[in-house]
Amino acid sequence: MVVPTEPEIFLYDLACTKNVCFSPVVWRIRLMLNYKRIAYRTIFLEFPDIEPTLKKLGVDPPESPSGSVSKYTVPAIQHVPTKTYIMDSIPIAQFLEATYPDPPVPLSSxxxxxxxxxxxxxxxxxxxxxxxxxxxxxxxxxxxxxxxxxxxxxxxxxxxxxxxxxxxxxxxxxxxxxxxxxxxxxxxxxxxxxxxxxxxxxxxxxxxxxxxxxxxxxxxxxxxxxxxxxxxxxxxxxxxxxxxxxx
Missing domain, CATH: 1.20.1050.10 (Glutathione S-transferase Yfyf (Class Pi); Chain A, domain 2)
Known part of the structure; x- marks a missing residue:
């Protein structure tokens, strides 16, 4: 019997009626998770529920290049081992590459x-x-x-x-x-x-x-x-x- 793997990541994604990922920015992170074989579980959120859900979790939006605070959005993740919450695809990709470096995914060239x-x-x-x-x-x-x-x-x-x-x-x-x-x-x-x-x-x-x-x-x-x-x-x-x- 295959023992289910406990997720190391909870991935907050955008819900749709097809019950699959359709957001391009979330797909970037999902591809990275799948390639690195990181165990994760998806939590789908409807558009109106994204901000209240992430606020309740205590997720801090990253600063935009202009210095203003970004709006609440997906992707967002919870890294279970460290109880860390991160929002936005670039900070998440940087975190995943630093935390799970093998196999590597060059982030820039x-x-x-x-x-x-x-x-x-x-x-x-x-x-x-x-x-x-x-x-x-x-x-x-x-x-x-x-x-x-x-x-x-x-x-x-x-x-x-x-x-x-x-x-x-x-x-x-x-x-x-x-x-x-x-x-x-x-x-x-x-x-x-x-x-x-x-x-x-x-x-x-x-x-x-x-x-x-x-x-x-x-x-x-x-x-x-x-x-x-x-x-x-x-x-x-x-x-x-x-x-x-x-x-």
Whole structure:
């Protein structure tokens, strides 16, 4: 009989009606946990419950680059052995790499920084034009109300107004060159392996795979538009073994 492993990490994730992870920032940490084979348990939170839950736990939001305190968000973790709570993907990744260094996940490289910089604009555009207006379809009613109220306040119009197919197609055409340029950088070391630096994954690989997997959970068609591009496909497929635990 296999004895269940007690979790060393409680991972606070964003809930959806599919009962799997769909947040790209949480997926970055989940990929890292899975790759390092760290025993963890997921606690899913609805959008409106994130702040009160983390406040009650005594989680301290990290400071933003401007010095102001960030809002409460996921991912957040509790490291059970040290009773430590950490919020936000970068501090969590740094903690995991320092606490569980084997196998290593390089958190930064010159090539990785370049890829992430080029990819951020693509990811922002993709989520705004194609993913965000479709996310509401996988949320519970209370989360839908919260999501609609907060996002539409930022947009200045209804989420559904983003789903004009002609405008969506124009937006995709506008980011096409950037998608191809980032994909070419991802293949710079393809002779040595499928990952950004070759044979072993880095945080940049998890950054890319997390974006793709999040998109796939929301909408398969949107996922396929990016997945078919050289570079993205190879990294995603190489990271599939670290996506098996998703709930």
């Amino acid at each position: 010159e090539l990785g920084r370049e890829i992430e910089a080029k990819s951020r604009d693509i990811i922002r555009a993709t989520f705004r034009i194609s993913v965000m207006p479709r996310q509401i379809g996988i949320l519970s009613p209370p989360a839908q109300e919260y999501f609609r109220r907060t996002r539409e306040a930022l947009l200045g119009h209804r989420l559904e107004d983003l789903l004009d197919l002609d405008k969506e197609e124009q937006s995709w055409n506008a980011i096409g060159d950037g998608v191809r340029a980032a994909g070419e950088l991802m293949q710079k070391n393809k002779a040595d392996g499928p990952f950004v630096l070759g044979a072993q994954p880095t945080y940049t690989d998890f950054f890319i795979a997390a974006f793709l997997q999040s998109t796939r959970v929301v909408d398969e068609g949107v996922f396929q538009r990016i997945f078919k591009c050289p570079g993205y496909k190879e990294i995603y497929e190489a990271c599939l073994p670290y996506m098996e635990k998703k709930d």
